[in-house]
Amino acid sequence: MRPSPRNPEWGGPATILNVGLNDARHRALAERLGQGAADALYLRFVQAYAVHVARLDPDMFEARAPSAEALKAALRAYEDETDEPFPQDPAQQLGAALRSMARAWEGTTARLLRQAKGAPAEAGLGLIVQQMVPGIGAGVSGTGNVQFVDPVTGTAGVTGRFVAQSLGPDGAIANGSTPVASDGTGGALQDLAPGVFADLVAYGAACRARLREEMQLEFTLADGRLSVIDAVRTARGARAELRIAVALAQDAIISTAEAVRRIEPRALSELLHPQVDPRAARDAFARGIAASPGAAVGRIVFSAAAAQASAARDEPCILVRRETAPEDIRGMHAASGVLTERGGMTSHAAVIARGLGLPCVVGASALRIDARDRRLQTAEGRVFREGDIITLDGTAGEALAGAAEMLAPALDEDFRTLLGWADGFRDIGVRANADTPADAQTARDFAAEGIGLCRTEHMFFEPERLIVMREMIFANTPADRASALERLLPMQREDFARLFEIMQGLPVTIRLFDPPLHEFLPQTREGLRELAEALDRPLSDITRRAEALAEANPMLGMRGVRLGVAMPEIYEMQARAIFEATLIAAGRGAPVVPEIMIPLVSAMREVELIKTRIEAVAAAVRTALGRDFDYRLGVMVETPRASLRAGDIARHAAFLSFGTNDLTQMTYGLSRDDAGRFMSAYVNLGVFPEDPFQTLDLEGVGELLLIGAERGRRTRPDLTLSICGEHGGNPESIAFCRRAGFDYVSCSPYRVPLARLAAAHLALAERAEKTS
């Protein structure tokens, strides 16, 4: 009896169990094979049954040299432990084995892994019951398995082991394990039985051609007679999976559509894992088991709640726990890596981290973790506290102090080939959210079809700009404000020109200034004092005006278009910078039609007012520079009211992009920054089926998207619709946007490949449905 191929992937038993041996068959085997061989076979059977079916202590049945005494001892131990004689009825043995496997399938670890892998909740256990073919005989005999590709890289090549079993003169079995493929030194199965080897290769090729898959064969040899007893899908990592699918399609065994369909979008994130640069200096402070590959840099957090709070702040973190439990899953989701003091390769942390594709080191037992005081101490006495930055190297099984140099993941030819095929099937656009030239370059590397969201405010946080920004905020007169903005203009212009150049004519959507002004002020009294000195103003003046800018609920305050209406000079400067950059980029060979996006709109008239001003700036730039350019003006839909009034708003907008982060906050009345402390409990209690900041809430926020899209398109049939924000890269969100007739999704650059593939899957699934 063997499990079906999906079982181990989904956390079920992978064990092959023989059933049907009993005292009577033992006697018959002894007559045919000799007493020693029969004893050895029966002993091995009893051992496996006791451990895997009756779940007795493996120590009591540890492998020992087969002998009549050992067999008797094992049978006695079984009876002592279970108060029953070893079962003789094959049907009873089979029933017990089936029940045991079903129990394992329903166990917590298996369920969690299935959940993490996205298996359907009702996924069933598959088991195959087939006739035994013992590989025992006088000639070349034994059992083995053989693969035809490398399980890590997926490249072609025969691997596998053969366990030869020869009957000794006393009838006892001698075992010896050898490789299947010859390495030229002799002794491999290929050397012993070249004909058998050739047959295996032929069977493998036949399987690949007929089953359209790389299969691993299990076989027995009895006196040189080959029996292939099983062919299962070769176990493989994500990289191998990709290589295999591409190779099968290139060999015309499967279609390119099939190859695309075979790669789970989520699996791509594993391929995109960065690694610690091997050439860089390493300050390792902890060593453990390399439980899940990849590397990540982040701040130490000691609880799942802290991990979620950190994620809410967009700060990567490493979750450090003595060990993890099911209630930590949300925290693991939120973390960039997991480090535990206890546990092994099959511990909760390790299983889940692999399922999530998260770098993980477990069993770093020299560490002393004190979660209450939020500190950890190494064997050498070094102390790290919550918030300290470390690097977790899940590939090497080490934790390093500080932020280590990282290498971007290698994106090979197969990766590009498959995604190229995916793009051929895809029917919804994929853009990237990119604020900086580096982001834009990543977006280009991942073949994003443009920038869907460029947040301009990050540009003002660079030190030399921040001071000008603050001068602008504290300006006493419109003239002073204009003078500060005049100094920001060339910096913005160059920012945009560089983005346009990198994107080489692809559309770039620039969101106008969004955050409240107080975000640009120092938060401490000391900082205010320095600012007062820098601006040569009395501290009391600076303090008073900083206080006047403070807000009770900044999320719902004076920001976005409200600032644009109140201080039109800011948006005018940005519009000028965008238009001048457009002309510069055109001169550098990257003509672009920039898209200007107005944030936090809640009423049509806001758009109308800003539009009028931007049109005036465009006219002024055209006149001043004597050259023409084109641009599009649109709205970021982030308030429920903007969705409801999309029909009005579309009268003045060429595109609507749904900012689902803020829209979720307002639809729920829930600040993402403040939700961390109870989101975990809420999801565990099933109050929310999922964290709506992770998974788009289709029932509430989703309805507002549909309303907005429908009303917007009714006013303007050619309205461009999209979503930006973190939901943009999720397969469920993409499916939703596709159904709703959106033009594109925009997500973080590293999610772009996943989004491209997921979108292709959706188109292919629909096509399959239509033809079925």
Add this chain to the structure above:
Amino acid sequence: MRPSPRNPEWGGPATILNVGLNDARHRALAERLGQGAADALYLRFVQAYAVHVARLDPDMFEARAPSAEALKAALRAYEDETDEPFPQDPAQQLGAALRSMARAWEGTTARLLRQAKGAPAEAGLGLIVQQMVPGIGAGVSGTGNVQFVDPVTGTAGVTGRFVAQSLGPDGAIANGSTPVASDGTGGALQDLAPGVFADLVAYGAACRARLREEMQLEFTLADGRLSVIDAVRTARGARAELRIAVALAQDAIISTAEAVRRIEPRALSELLHPQVDPRAARDAFARGIAASPGAAVGRIVFSAAAAQASAARDEPCILVRRETAPEDIRGMHAASGVLTERGGMTSHAAVIARGLGLPCVVGASALRIDARDRRLQTAEGRVFREGDIITLDGTAGEALAGAAEMLAPALDEDFRTLLGWADGFRDIGVRANADTPADAQTARDFAAEGIGLCRTEHMFFEPERLIVMREMIFANTPADRASALERLLPMQREDFARLFEIMQGLPVTIRLFDPPLHEFLPQTREGLRELAEALDRPLSDITRRAEALAEANPMLGMRGVRLGVAMPEIYEMQARAIFEATLIAAGRGAPVVPEIMIPLVSAMREVELIKTRIEAVAAAVRTALGRDFDYRLGVMVETPRASLRAGDIARHAAFLSFGTNDLTQMTYGLSRDDAGRFMSAYVNLGVFPEDPFQTLDLEGVGELLLIGAERGRRTRPDLTLSICGEHGGNPESIAFCRRAGFDYVSCSPYRVPLARLAAAHLALAERAEKTS
């Protein structure tokens, strides 16, 4: 030519202008009446025309003894000022008079007053052109007016003045003003010409019966011959209006429906003005003109923005300005009273304040107001600063230091009669928002049909409760928390029992605890130190936990049902208090079916969880006390998502009450606390047609109400629907809720009469529409 009756009410000209006199008619009059009388009439005409039509300086045409010289001087002055001779063509005179009146109608002050009075934007100017009847002759001659009710109280009684005009022997006119009605001392028109007086009274009664209105007559007497030249609606205050309407209905001249329709709901607020108790001590620090009656207590603010911010915090304020300008209107709306240094009875502040029914004192010229430093100084050198509490007595024209003792407005029999009639026509319920026994008593006095919103958190801010509340917040263990809640239980129970008793069986909707816990913590370091001492805990511990409770956006944070889910003990305590109070009230003869309302819901499962717990508490109370009671559980719809998911939510809710304050904040993504600084600009720019916190936004928030109502009723046809919050008392909101099939509106107790009347108007208007 005279204005139509609506003009003066709506800010238009009230002047009667004669036209048609010229040199030729002057000569003809001289022949008929003598030169002196003709000169006097022509002079008076030229003066009026110059000032009211040509808008020349009144000083140049000041009344002087009529004579041929005075007439010549006036004609010359006219020519000097206008460079044109005095116009001789009656048609030209008429045209100029019409244009002049139209200009006044379109003037700023008139427009603002019309806006404040709720006149339609396109309201036209009415003018009547009729033949002149000069009241000049040898016998009893003159002009006069007469009213048949008191313009302030509306009680019956003849008043009015008669200006006798007798031709002197030289043909000159002598004027003398006397009362119309005799006071027994002789000399009144009634004494001089009792027959004329009797005719006037008969004409008045005829007007009242035929025109179904109290009319004021203007008349001329020429040689004892009475000509009634006009009958206009008697000018009157709100109190008189009410008395007149009730009396007309009681006399069966109009129907009760008509009486109800005649009282503008907004006018009631004037009747409800509190007054400073005349028996209390007064510390007046400023005196000015009593520009608008009533009195109010509030904190001083020096700008419209500060007034709006104060209103957002629910803190009454008195707006203090040197003078007001149109951009202050929003601030005046938000203020409880207005005090200005400059201006008279027709200044902007005075006109607008009367329009808004706001107590107002203008021209307090001894004050020195410094808005920049936010202080004011009295003649005696006393200094008041922003935030200081004062009392504005608009009836006496004084400002008093501190909060003076107030008298509730007198609600007389007429008031009750009319509202009783209104209730007979009304087809939507009106409840009150009442948090305290005092509020509940006011609600009862105003015949509210129950309490639609009782916010329980105010109950925890009383000093002796606050400390227990803080113990609860800082409890280390569930047992400690339970013990603090155990001490709060009897206080809450008595709160509720008193409310139930006052409401005498009317429904009471109690909203479970809503605010974030940090609202109950001291805001200063000193306060935290005191708290640490009171709780006998280290300051560092208190500070750390207070910091942990702080939130980036409290409006969107850990409050409402989220707190109820996370700390179920709080809601359990409140439910127990409500149920025990229900039994106590029943024992005291006030059986009630309390309504428990869950705040800030965004998902159905939140309701399900709380419902289960409350049901368990109900069962426990029933068992422990061995008595049964009934209750209803419902949801406060404050998040857009709760509206969208109302279909689900209604499965567990007997009622939905829309909290339009928070719903507006979330639909717009706009914090009311932070909107003050730009709302005024937004409304002036027409970005928002109205402040959505003042006037329900029908297009956005309103649609969410309709969606919620429709989906909720689809699930549960008998679902009770209502709105609570400040929009609840506005006529537009009531109209909206009525159309949407809501069961009731709930508003502040003082708005209840207005809401009752407005609801009756709506029902009557619909009835009128159906029969027309």
